[in-house]
Amino acid sequence: xxIIKTQNLSKKFKDLLAVDSVNLEIGEGECFGLLGPNGAGKxxxxxxxxxxxxxxxxxxxxxxxxxxxHARQVKAVIGxxxxxxxxxxxxxxxxxxxxFSRYFDIPKDEARRRAMEVLRLFELExxxxxxIGELSGGMKRxxxxxxxxxxxxxxxxxxxxxxxxxxxxxYLVWHKxxxxxxxxxxxxxxxxxxxxxxxxxxxxxxxxxxxVLNIETPQNLIxxxxxxxxxxxxxxxxxxxKTVKELEKRGxxxxxxxxxxxxFHVETEEQVSGLSLPIGKLRxxxxxxxxxxxxxxxxxxxx
Amino acid sequence: xxxxxxxxIRVWQRNLDVFSTIWHTEAPGFAAEPVIILLxxxxxxxxxxxxxDGQKYIAYIAPGIIASYAMFSATFxxxxxTFVRMEYQKTFDAIIATPLSVGDVVAGEIFxxxxxxxxxxxxxxxxxxxxxxxxxPWALLIPPLSFLEGVMFSSIAVFFTARAPTIYIxxxxxxxxxxPMFFFxxxxxxxxxxxxxxxxxxxxxxxxxxxxxxxxxxxxxxxPSLLWALGLIVGITxxxxxxxxxxxxxxxxx
Numbered sequence: 242x243x244i245i246k247t248q249n250l251s252k253k254f255k256d257l258l259a260v261d262s263v264n265l266e267i268g269e270g271e272c273f274g275l276l277g278p279n280g281a282g283k284x285x286x287x288x289x290x291x292x293x294x295x296x297x298x299x300x301x302x303x304x305x306x307x308x309x310x311h312a313r314q315v316k317a318v319i320g321x322x323x324x325x326x327x328x329x330x331x332x333x334x335x336x337x338x339x340x341f342s343r344y345f346d347i348p349k350d351e352a353r354r355r356a357m358e359v360l361r362l363f364e365l366e367x368x369x370x371x372x373i374g375e376l377s378g379g380m381k382r383x384x385x386x387x388x389x390x391x392x393x394x395x396x397x398x399x400x401x402x403x404x405x406x407x408x409x410x411x412y413l414v415w416h417k418x419x420x421x422x423x424x425x426x427x428x429x430x431x432x433x434x435x436x437x438x439x440x441x442x443x444x445x446x447x448x449x450x451x452x453v454l455n456i457e458t459p460q461n462l463i464x465x466x467x468x469x470x471x472x473x474x475x476x477x478x479x480x481x482x483k484t485v486k487e488l489e490k491r492g493x494x495x496x497x498x499x500x501x502x503x504x505f506h507v508e509t510e511e512q513v514s515g516l517s518l519p520i521g522k523l524r525x526x527x528x529x530x531x532x533x534x535x536x537x538x539x540x541x542x543x544x
Numbered sequence: 545x546x547x548x549x550x551x552x553i554r555v556w557q558r559n560l561d562v563f564s565t566i567w568h569t570e571a572p573g574f575a576a577e578p579v580i581i582l583l584x585x586x587x588x589x590x591x592x593x594x595x596x597d598g599q600k601y602i603a604y605i606a607p608g609i610i611a612s613y614a615m616f617s618a619t620f621x622x623x624x625x626t627f628v629r630m631e632y633q634k635t636f637d638a639i640i641a642t643p644l645s646v647g648d649v650v651a652g653e654i655f656x657x658x659x660x661x662x663x664x665x666x667x668x669x670x671x672x673x674x675x676x677x678x679x680x681p682w683a684l685l686i687p688p689l690s691f692l693e694g695v696m697f698s699s700i701a702v703f704f705t706a707r708a709p710t711i712y713i714x715x716x717x718x719x720x721x722x723x724p725m726f727f728f729x730x731x732x733x734x735x736x737x738x739x740x741x742x743x744x745x746x747x748x749x750x751x752x753x754x755x756x757x758x759x760x761x762x763x764x765x766x767x768p769s770l771l772w773a774l775g776l777i778v779g780i781t782x783x784x785x786x787x788x789x790x791x792x793x794x795x796x797x798x
Contacts, residue, residue, distance in 0.1 A: 293796075294797050295797060312645070313643045313645070316641065317643045321641040325637075326634075327637050329633065329638065331562040332558075336561065340557075340561065341638075343554050344551075345642055345643060346643070
């Protein structure tokens with residue numbers, strides 16, 4: 242069943258088209274990733290889907306309800322974990338959750354029960370009377386995640402949920418998100434961490450300059466654009482021209498990168514053997530989503 | 545379209561919760577300072593001034609102090625207070641991702657500012673009563689009037705805040721709008737003591753009808769001709785409340 246559907250969704254700021262006719266269909270229980278460089282339009286897109294920013298054009302349907310007319314009902318079943326820390330720094334940790342519960346009209350006793358549960362889930366029980374200012378960056382992020390679950394959302398929208406987390410906390414969060422998925426919570430995950438997308442997402446959309454370029458499973462994206470492995474050649478500028486000619490002659494799919502060349506879709510070792518290269522300059526490694534990301538969005542800085 | 549829903553009370557509750565933990569740091573502003581002004585001006589200056597409009601100077605300025613400090617309370621809350629919550633703490637962004645709308649947030653802020661005005665007005669009224677300055681039962685209507693005054697000044701303040709590019713812009717708001725009203729709205733001297741030109745300006749200041757009305761209730765000199773003052777307060781509120789909401793929606797939901 243489709244739980245989030247956007248049709249021709251666009252957002253325009255003055256002379257910038259931040260989101261350009263995006264069509265998405267996200268299934269119930271799916272973890273859907275939104276990848277893209279800075280300024281690709283990811284945050285603008287999720288702000289529209291979470292009903293805090295009105296679209297310039299197009300329609301959004303969440304759980305069969307038109308967002309234009311049912312914003313309140315939709316927001317009641319969405320949990321939002323924002324990229325920017327907007328915890329209420331006037332309130333302590335537990336108060337943050339209880340106050341937030343009140344925005345959802347959750348009765349007092351139930352709110353307290355849920356608050357303790359989500360604090361336990363993200364290992365923050367010992368901090369319940371701490372001030373927000375006393376928390377580390379990682380704890381704040383975990384508290385944002387905990388807060389996003391307080392209304393027991395059917396849809397969880399996460400904007401860079403593990404940014405700035407240490408590896409321990411990152412794996413804790415990944416594990417919890419995996420558990421939520423198995424409980425049937427749909428997730429819309431906006432991330433720049435390709436490993437995160439590969440681990441968590443059923444499908445990913447790659448966004449670039451406001452447009453969705455591709456929607457696939459991470460595995461399909463990798464095999465489609467990169468193949469199983471990437472062969473990396475380290476070359477200096479003198480060697481580059483010669484190597485490029487040779488690769489072209491062999492009909493290989495490759496890309497010039499800083500300090501070297503990446504070769505994709507290598508089926509057999511013969512295709513790359515015998516390249517006249519200095520020893521030790523050829524390295525093979527498994528292809529990742531990051532390779533796809535670079536191929537689709539380019540290597541230059543966008544801003 | 546409905547401007548806001550009953551859910552605004554959640555924002556009001558949030559602000560009350562915060563206030564209940566920090567009220568003692570606010571008390572100097574809404575209780576101690578007005579008392580100091582009341583005594584310093586009332587007794588100090590009052591010794592030279594003698595009687596104003598047939599009453600002791602301290603009794604003359606007491607209702608003006610109520611009206612002006614209620615204005616200050618609502619204004620501080622919905623200028624600096626609202627700006628910090630909106631811009632630095634991003635509290636409103638978090639709230640509008642829940643079932644609350646921008647309208648609910650704005651109404652919550654405005655009614656909270658009005659509550660602060662109510663608390664301040666009531667506190668000073670009680671202190672004035674303790675100094676045996678209050679003699680008319682009409683004075684019991686001053687707290688609700690302070691609340692209404694608070695809705696008006698909070699609405700104007702939120703409207704300004706919604707358009708404020710930085711927190712420093714409030715220098716203009718206070719120096720050019722709030723402080724002049726404190727001196728030219730009949731708090732310390734009857735408007736008739738000013739040149740006609742200044743008097744005319746005073747009559748367009750929103751604090752003037754509030755001072756006039758508060759003083760009338762304080763002295764028990766209530767007459768139908770005061771309805772214009774009430775009408776003015778209601779009119780200004782009816783103008784700025786929806787304006788505050790519209791400008792804030794534009795700012796928060798880009």
